[in-house]
Amino acid sequence: MTAIYRAGIVGAGQIGRSHAVGYQGTDEIDLVAVTEPNDRVRKAFQEDYSVPGGYTDMKEMLDNEDLDYVSICTWHLLHEPQSVLAAGYLPKAIICEKPMTVGMASVKRMIKACEDNQVKLVIGHQRRFYHSWTKARELILDGVIGEPQMVTTKSGEGLLNCGTHVIDACRYLLGDPETEWVMGALERKTDRYEREVRIEDACMALIQFTGGAQALVQSDLTPERWSVEEYQVRGTDGVLETDARKVRYINGSTEKWVELEPEYEDPWILQSRDTVRYVENGGDHRGGAQQATHTVEIIMALYQSARNHEIVRMPLGEQDYPVDLMFDEGKLPVEEAGAYDIRAFLAMEPDDRQRYNEMRHEGMRHKDIADAMKDRSGGPR
Numbered sequence: 438m439t440a441i442y443r444a445g446i447v448g449a450g451q452i453g454r455s456h457a458v459g460y461q462g463t464d465e466i467d468l469v470a471v472t473e474p475n476d477r478v479r480k481a482f483q484e485d486y487s488v489p490g491g492y493t494d495m496k497e498m499l500d501n502e503d504l505d506y507v508s509i510c511t512w513h514l515l516h517e518p519q520s521v522l523a524a525g526y527l528p529k530a531i532i533c534e535k536p537m538t539v540g541m542a543s544v545k546r547m548i549k550a551c552e553d554n555q556v557k558l559v560i561g562h563q564r565r566f567y568h569s570w571t572k573a574r575e576l577i578l579d580g581v582i583g584e585p586q587m588v589t590t591k592s593g594e595g596l597l598n599c600g601t602h603v604i605d606a607c608r609y610l611l612g613d614p615e616t617e618w619v620m621g622a623l624e625r626k627t628d629r630y631e632r633e634v635r636i637e638d639a640c641m642a643l644i645q646f647t648g649g650a651q652a653l654v655q656s657d658l659t660p661e662r663w664s665v666e667e668y669q670v671r672g673t674d675g676v677l678e679t680d681a682r683k684v685r686y687i688n689g690s691t692e693k694w695v696e697l698e699p700e701y702e703d704p705w706i707l708q709s710r711d712t713v714r715y716v717e718n719g720g721d722h723r724g725g726a727q728q729a730t731h732t733v734e735i736i737m738a739l740y741q742s743a744r745n746h747e748i749v750r751m752p753l754g755e756q757d758y759p760v761d762l763m764f765d766e767g768k769l770p771v772e773e774a775g776a777y778d779i780r781a782f783l784a785m786e787p788d789d790r791q792r793y794n795e796m797r798h799e800g801m802r803h804k805d806i807a808d809a810m811k812d813r814s815g816g817p818r
Contacts, residue, residue: 440464440465440466440467441465442465442466442467442505442506442529442713443466443467443469443470443502443503443504443505443506444460444466444467444468444469444470444504444505444506444507444508445468445469445470445471445472445490445498445499445502445504445506445507445508446460446468446470446471446472446507446508446510447471447472447495447498447507447508447509447510447511447519447523448472448473448508448509448510448511448534449471449472449473449475449478449479449481449482449510450473450478450510450783451783452510452534452561453471453473453482453508453510454482454485454486455563455705456508456510456532456561456705456709457471457482457485457486457488458703458705458706459563459703459705459706459708459709460506460508460709461486462703462705462706462709462710463706463709463710463713465713466505466506466709466713468486468488469488469489469490469502469504470488470489470490470491470492470498470501470502470504471483471488471490471491471492471498472492472493472494472495472497472498473491473492473493474493476493479491479492479493490502495519495522495523496522499522499523499526504526504528505528505529505530506528506529506530506531506532506712507523507526507528507530507531507532508531508532508533508534509523509531509532509533509534510534511534512632512633512780513536513538513539513597513631513632513633513634514538514539514632514633514634516533516534516536516537516538516543516547517538517543517546517547519533520533520547520550520551520558521546521547521550523556524550524551524553524554524556524558525550525554527554527555527556528556529556529557529716530556530557530558530559530712530715530716531551531556531557531558531559532559532560532561532708532709532712533547533558533559533560533561534560534561535560535561535562535601535602535605535729535732536597536598536601536729536732536733536736537560537726537729537730537732537733538733539597539634539733539758540733540737540756540757540758541733541734541737541753541755541756542756542757544730544733544734545756547726548726548730551726557712557715557716557722557725558725558726559708559712559715559722559724559725559726560724560725560726560728560729561708561724562601562602562605562609562724562728562729562732563704563705563707563708563724564602564605564606564665564666564681564704565605565606565609565704565723565724566702566704566707566708566711566723566724567666567681567682567701567704568699568700568701568702569679569680569681569682569683569684569697569698569699569701570606570609570610570679570681571699572679572684572697572699573610573668573670573677573679573684574609574610574611574612576677576684576686577610577611577612577670577672577677578612580674581675581677581686581688582670582671582672582673582674582675582676582677582686582688583672583673583674583675583688584649584650584672584673584674585611585649585650585670585671585672586649586650586651586671586672586673587650587651587652587653587670587671588607588610588611588650588651588652588653588668588669588670589652589653589668589669589671590603590606590607590652590653590654590655590664590667590668590669591655591656591658591659591662591663591664592654592655592656592657592663592664592665593656593657593659593660593663594631594657594779595629595631595636595637595656595657595779596636596637596640596656596736596739597631597632597634597636597736598631598632598636598779598780599656599663599665600640600654600656600736601732601733601736602665603654603656603665603668604644604652604654604732604735604736605728605729605732606665606668607644607652607654607668608646608728608731608732609723609728610668610670610679611646611648611650611652611670613728613731614646614647614648614650615646615647615731615751616644616645616646616647616731616734616735616738616751617645617646617647617750617751618644618645618738618748618749618750618751619642619643619644619645619735619738619739619742619748619749619751620642620643620742620748620749621640621641621642621643621738621739621740621741621742621743621749622640622641622642622742622743623637623638623639623640623641623739623740623743623760624637624638624639624640625637625638625760625764625769625771626638626771626772626773627771627772627773627775627777627804628771628773628774628775628776628777629777629779629803629804630776630777630778630779631778631779631780632778632780632783633778634758635760635761635764636760636779637656637657637740637760638657639656639657639658640655640656640657640658640739640740640743641653641654641655641656641658642654642735642738642739642742644735664680666680666681667679667680668680672688674688674689675687675688675689675691676688681701682698682701683696683697683698684696684697684698684699685697708723708724711723711724734751734752734753737753737755737758737759738751738753740758740759740760740763741753741755741759743759743763744759744762744763744766744768773804775804775807775808777803777804777807777808778803778807779803781793781807782794789810792810793806793810796809
């Protein structure tokens, strides 16, 4: 099939490369341009994916390329302004990386900009396209474990980073129910950031969904054992477990675990293809902005619950970022001085990134690595 749509990507890092794979696996789309300020990274991206148009400025790309699809693959605080900018150029769809953004006010501005310009907005919770998760969802909704009672999962590397995937997955597995309330707790004793956003050291939440099911989400409480892809769902008549490849369940009618392994397909490609279907035929997108709005609201509700020491009932009233508010209110005093970013290595040159990864493999904390690298470079601590 001859490509009929033109796509461009903003941000040529690891996630930008995943979006490139998605577009190149979609017959209807031709990936024609990329924006990336780092010359080395941009040129390597263009060479690896045969992308003719290379830019250092997003607006210049939008002015020159007449794009139908725009991927936003940058850091969290850029998602809103870049999505709003892209929407003004009237592409057919924007695929913005997760988390959608930080704070509910920002969510609403993104959605309004896209709705005002009749642009489809998709958020990169691509794991919704795992066939194993979809099969698990079908089994749960078919009642194979009775009425679902509790989803449990353990995440790491920040709630806004990996935690957005696990909260989104809990809703997806249960059939995307509405949220009734959230009870959350967090700890922040170090000056921890993730992609330039102030975050917690660790947190957890109990989430009550309509229909009776709950989810228990832990983040950074078990740094030695966590996954964004493994879930257990307990029901009134059984238990189901799933990961990126497999599903298994046991109930009152089975003598042992029933194990299934659905076909695996690249979720980035499936996300891209479904975006084309969404543009051409309408309906809903599995990773549409409406679903991602629920995910952001749950994350913000967890933080707001910790801020005020109370259950937060939906809809969430606080529109700003509760972690920043807690910090400004003096509720999160830093006990270990020295700001650090757990994703700083993403912007490092190859040699420094290799050193960073080696120290992580040795079991060092992000903060200790940051301090060690500052000591070596002679930079301020």
